[in-house]
Amino acid sequence: MVKNKPDQSFLNLWNLSFGFFGVQIAYALQSANISRIFATLGADPHSLSYFWILPPLMGIIVQPLVGAASDRTWNRLGRRLPYLVLGAAIAVVVMCLLPNAGSFGLTVGGAMIFGFIALMFLDTSINMAMQSFKMLVGDQVNERQKGLAYSIQSFLCNAGSLVGYLAPITLTAIGVSNLAPAGQVPDAVTYSFYIGAAVLILCVIYSFVTIREMPPKEYAEYHGITEQQNEEKTSMLKLLIHAPRTFWTVGLVQFFCWAAFLYMWTYTPGAIADTVWGTTDTNSEAYQTAGNWVGVLFAVQAVGSVLWAVVIPRFKSHKTVYVLSLLLGAAGFISTLFVTDQYVLFISFLLIGCAWAAMLALPFTILTNSISGKNMGTYLGLFNGTICVPQICAAALGGLILPLLGGHQVNMLVLGGVLLVAGALSVGLVKETYAEKEN
Helix, strand or coil: CCCCCCCCCHHHHHHHHHCHHHHHHHHHHHHHHHHHHHHHHCCCHHHHHHHHCHHHHHHHHHHHHHHHHHHCCCECCECCHHHHHHHHHHHHHHHHHHHHHHHCCCCHHHHHHHHHHHHHHHHHHHHHHHHHHHHHHHHHCCHHHHHHHHHHHHHHHHHHHHHHHHHHHHHHHCCCCCCCCCCCCCHHHHHHHHHHHHHHHHHHHHHHHHCCCCCHHHHHHHHCCCHHHHHCCCCHHHHHHCCCHHHHHHHHHHHHHHHHHHHHHHHHHHHHHHHCCCCCCCCCHHHHHHHHHHHHHHHHHHHHHHHHHHHHHHCCCHHHHHHHHHHHHHHHHHHHHHCCCCCCHHHHHHHHHHHHHHHHHHHHHHHHHHCCCCCHHHHHHHHCHHHHHHHHHHHHHHHHHHHHCCCCCHHHHHHHHHHHHHHHHHHHHCCCCCCCCCC
């Protein structure tokens, strides 16, 4: 007889995800500034998407391994927490190095290679930490409260995004330089990464102190794992073959969504510099001003996501709100083609935030309800492939698609809107199921 997990207090649910705040600051700094950093170092706009291939490629390899390893881990640090600590530690080091890629006296090519490798480690370590929090919720929260738990995670995620996105323009406002010699990153960006690293350390310490993971025996009782099953070792390939249908259908939705957002992160700086500030010169003051404004727009997106995350649990049907959210996001992406005012863009990015809120909460709510038992971490690690694969495909194709769309980076945002419409249509294939036994 499988024991039902007890309801948890709001504070416990909050503590399970609080560290996501610090992790997301790091992720927001990466998302809003990587294209700007590489463009400043001298990258051609048509090559920007290629810099995003290696990070998700590493993620698709590392995440399943981390999930499988954590399923079989138990020591005095816990089950998932050791991987959270490791991922955060790597992220902190890389955050201090990456924005200095152009300041080490390297050639332009050398600086880009250094930045490329640093980006690979940053994205991998951030995803390792993020995945640990998702697995903690899957482990410890019952089906009835998972929607609330992932909504809290979404709220904290977007709160962290606000800090990360607004850091460069805030530092600029208080006098930190937003200009730098050719080939170097402005201090406003560099110091933002330093601050993000410090906050991440504090958040991980808080998580480590406040989270209590279930010991192996207790975990087995709540997840219906027999002693024999606990000793069995199932290959990731076998688990993938026998993954529930929900895994694949939600994964298809994820494919379209994450490809769309990869294009947003890659091309928004160049798009609004061109459409709003009328420049494509990456060394100009106007381009760097546009780069700061990208952080503001992404912060507006985060606000929209926070507000929409409060609305999502009020819908009885996960699928209905999933479709609605993605269509609102698609409208936001497509509208950027027609907007030339920096403030009117707020409306576009508020709508994009609706899609982001749904992407953070709903796929994991639907998936973790369909799986249970000792392979929870492995399945969530494998599910990370539905985040990484679309980014790899989108990054690989971005440089080829951009010329076909006239070379205007804003057209890549319109393409993102079309992809979100495809994602909304794909939600119709999803059938929600609830696991009653070990998968």
